[in-house]
Amino acid sequence: xxxxxxxxxxxxxxxTVAEIEHTxxxxxxxxxICGGQTHAIMHFGIDQLxxxxxxxxxxxxxxxxxxxxxxxxxxxAIAARPEVIFTSYxxxxxxxxxxxxxxxxxxxxxxxxxxYSPLDAVKIAQQxxxxxxxxxxxxxxxxxxxxxxxxxxxxxxxxxxFSILVxxxxxxxxxxxxxxxxxxxxxxxxxxxxxxxxxxxxxxLPIAELYGVPMVVTGFEPLDILQGILGVVRQLENGRAExxxxxxxxxxxxxxxxxxxxxxxxFELCDRKWRGIGTIPASGWCLRPEFAVFxxxxxxxVGAIRPEESPLCISGLILQGLNKPDECxxxxxxxxxxxxxxxxxxxxxxxxxxxxxxxxx
Amino acid sequence: xxxxxxGKVIEVYEAGGLKMGKIDFGGVVxxxxxxxxxxxxxxxxxxxxxxxxxxxxxxxEAQATLEILEELGGYTEELGPEPDAVDF
Numbered sequence: 001x002x003x004x005x006x007x008x009x010x011x012x013x014x015x016t017v018a019e020i021e022h023t024x025x026x027x028x029x030x031x032x033i034c035g036g037q038t039h040a041i042m043h044f045g046i047d048q049l050x051x052x053x054x055x056x057x058x059x060x061x062x063x064x065x066x067x068x069x070x071x072x073x074x075x076x077a078i079a080a081r082p083e084v085i086f087t088s089y090x091x092x093x094x095x096x097x098x099x100x101x102x103x104x105x106x107x108x109x110x111x112x113x114x115x116y117s118p119l120d121a122v123k124i125a126q127q128x129x130x131x132x133x134x135x136x137x138x139x140x141x142x143x144x145x146x147x148x149x150x151x152x153x154x155x156x157x158x159x160x161x162f163s164i165l166v167x168x169x170x171x172x173x174x175x176x177x178x179x180x181x182x183x184x185x186x187x188x189x190x191x192x193x194x195x196x197x198x199x200x201x202x203x204x205l206p207i208a209e210l211y212g213v214p215m216v217v218t219g220f221e222p223l224d225i226l227q228g229i230l231g232v233v234r235q236l237e238n239g240r241a242e243x244x245x246x247x248x249x250x251x252x253x254x255x256x257x258x259x260x261x262x263x264x265x266x267f268e269l270c271d272r273k274w275r276g277i278g279t280i281p282a283s284g285w286c287l288r289p290e291f292a293v294f295x296x297x298x299x300x301x302v303g304a305i306r307p308e309e310s311p312l313c314i315s316g317l318i319l320q321g322l323n324k325p326d327e328c329x330x331x332x333x334x335x336x337x338x339x340x341x342x343x344x345x346x347x348x349x350x351x352x353x354x355x356x357x358x359x360x361x
Numbered sequence: 362x363x364x365x366x367x368g369k370v371i372e373v374y375e376a377g378g379l380k381m382g383k384i385d386f387g388g389v390v391x392x393x394x395x396x397x398x399x400x401x402x403x404x405x406x407x408x409x410x411x412x413x414x415x416x417x418x419x420x421x422e423a424q425a426t427l428e429i430l431e432e433l434g435g436y437t438e439e440l441g442p443e444p445d446a447v448d449f
Binding site: 001002003004006007012015016018019036089116117118119120139142143145146149153156157194197198220223227246248249250251256258259262348349 | 364365367369377378379386387391393394396397398399406408410411412413415416418419420422423425426427429430431433
C-alpha cells in the first residue's frame with residue numbers, strides 16, 4: 001500500500017534509530033499526544049528500539065478516554081429512550097458509564113447502532129422519520145469536520161429528527177494543562193499528525209515558545225514516529241524549542257481550510273471536562289446557539305446525572321503521563337479489555353488497552 | 362477512531378449535494394466524503410477519518426521525507442544485528 005509500506009522499511013528504521021542513538025547524550029522524556037501513536041509504538045516495538053535515555057510517555061489523545069463520565073451517562077439515558085435510535089462510533093459502546101455501558105442499553109432493548117461516519121447517522125434519520133436519531137459527537141479536531149458536517153447536512157435536508165450529543169475536545173489546551181502542571185515531566189511533544197492535518201500547526205508556536213518545549217508534527221507509521229523522535233531529540237540536545245513538521249506529506253502549516261471553516265460555522269469554544277483530568281478552560285467545542293435545535297442536550301431532559309467513577313481506576317494519571325498503565329494495581333486483574341474499569345482500557349487508542357495487547361515483559 | 366488511513370481515490374461523484382468518492386485502502390473499498398479536499402481527483406491519495414477525507418497526500422513530500430531518512434549518517438553498524446522484536 002502506497003504511503004504505508006515505504007514508511008515501514010526495516011533498513012530506514014535501523015538508520016533512523018542509529019541516528020537517534022548517535023544524537024542522544026542524556027535522558028529525555030517525550031510525550032506522544034495521540035493514542036493512535038501509542039498503539040503504533042507498542043505494536044511495532046518502537047519503545048524497545050530506542051536508546052535507554054529516551055522515555056516515551058503517553059498522552060491524553062484518546063477521545064473515548066477523555067469523554068467525561070457525565071456525557072456517557074447522558075448518552076446512556078438518551079439511548080434508553082424508546083423513541084430514540086442512538087448512533088455512535090464503535091469504540092464508545094464498551095466505555096463504562098456509572099454502572100453500565102451502551103452495549104448493556106442495547107441488550108436491554110435500546111436501539112443503539114454503530115456508524116462508521118456521522119453521515120451514516122444522518123441517513124438513518126432520513127430513513128426513520130418517526131424516530132429521534134441522536135449521534136454521539138465525540139473526539140478531537142480530527143472528528144470535528146465530520147461531526148460538524150452531519151449538522152450542516154441535516155439542516156440542508158430539513159431533518160427535524162436528528163441531533164448530536166457533543167463532547168468535543170481540543171489538543172492545544174491539553175498541552176497547556178500538562179505543561180503548566182507542577183508535576184509535569186514532559187520535555188517535548190510528538191504532535192498528533194492527523195489533528196494537524198485538520199488544524200495546521202500555527203497554534204503550537206506560542207506554546208513551544210512559552211514553555212520552552214520542542215514539538216514535531218508526527219505521522220503514524222514506524223518511520224514517521226522515529227523521525228518525530230529524532231526531530232525532538234535534536235532540538236532537546238541543542239537547547240531549541242521549535243515546532244517542526246515531520247509529516248509534510250499530509251500536514252501543512254495552515255491545515256485544512258475548508259474543514260476549519262465548517263468547524264467554525266457549527267461549533268464554538270467552551271470549557272470542557274476531561275475524564276480523569278478535570279475541567280480545562282476553553283478546551284472543547286459545543287454547538288453554536290444558532291444550531292441549538294440540533295443539540296441533544298437541549299432536546300432531551302435526562303434528569304439529574306450523578307456520575308460515579310471506579311475507585312480503582314487511575315486513568316486520569318495515565319492520560320497526563322504521570323503513570324504508566326502497568327503501574328496500576330488493577331491493570332490486567334480487575335481491569336481488562338473484556339471488563340474495563342476505565343475508558344483507557346477500552347479504546348483502540350487507549351494506553352491501557354495498548355499495554356494489555358502488546359506489552360512484553 | 363482517530364486513526365486516519367491513507368487510501369487511493371478510485372471514483373468521484375456527488376451525493377446529497379456533497380462531493381463523495383470511493384476509496385481503495387489496499388484492496389478494501391469504502392465510500393468517503395471528499396468535501397474537505399475539493400481539488401482531489403481519481404488516482405490521488407488522501408487520509409480518511411471517520412468517513413471523511415481530511416488531507417490530500419503529497420507525493421513530492423512523501424518522497425522528500427524518505428530521501429531525508431536515506432541520507433542519515435552511517436551509524437547502523439553500531440547497532441549490531443537486526444533486533445527480533447521488529448516485525449514489519
